[in-house]
Amino acid sequence: MTNTTSVNLKPALRPQFWSRFKLSELNHSEWEALCDGCGCCCLIKYMDDDDSEVEDVEYTDVACKLMDCATGYCQHYDVRQHYVPDCIQLTPDKLPSMMWLPAHCAYKRLYKGQSLPSWHLLLTEDAVLTQQQMRAANIGVAGRCISETGITDEEMETRVVNWVTP
Template identity: 75%
Template sequence: MGNDVSTKTADSLRPQFWERFALAELKHSEWEALCDGCGSCCLIKYIDEDEQGNVDEELVEYTDVTCKLMDCATGYCRHYESRQEYVPDCIQLTIENLPDMMWLPAHCAYKRLYKGQSLPAWHLLLTKDAVATQQQMRAANVGVAGRCVSETGMSDEEMEMRVVTWVTP
């Protein structure tokens, strides 16, 4: 999931692609442009599954502890493009595994579009203004920038004590 819609990337995006095409029909650049860069998917979370492997979104608990690659000041991955080289089990969100990832936050564009909902009003694809989007995301209490801590050196017990309520599945 990309962090911004650059001019080069924006040129390769079809107008209102998120409204006009199914997720499976998106080009790679369009798929990446859906990411709002909030960083919530990089937070360590506790996910309970039933016997069939289904996840009850209401029971997912997010912590404020994030992957070692996250820059907690900016809320962006330090090695996004090559993250699997550093963290082999890092999530690679695809159209195929999206149905199994309904633990994503309620504001997540991928989850919202999958469920037939619209993009959040503050999404960069709608505002076309990165500063406005960041301000509106903060106002909506979205994003990990400035309020996460790295998993580096943290015990499982310490992580369990860091459950937060500012991420809603």
């Protein structure tokens, strides 16, 4: 007889995990829950390839070709590396060389010993409130980026923006 009882195999989020455990100690669900979905790391940026530890980076409003610029979400997140092989899989060991991430990014903040931003969903536990507060804080690419498809290098240089702060 087939057992039809559904089992949730997703590891649970431990209470206040972000302040109680090191990044390397988080389970998969906790790690994923840190991402606020802002989409800023999918924007094309100018930075010194030789020194990615430095927060010296200029963001453009030009996004990766897989970005849905209206919603701000990756169109094929689960299989993204099939389309964009160099899409970075963020892991704790890569963080030291990813200080180009935006200042509000929870991964960068926790790595630097800072707290989560006050509007983070893990703190508000209210998705609508978080969205409102992120908009008020001028955070997120939805509705204000364009796809890299068809953009020339010359055009790219004119698309540097100041609404992403590394």
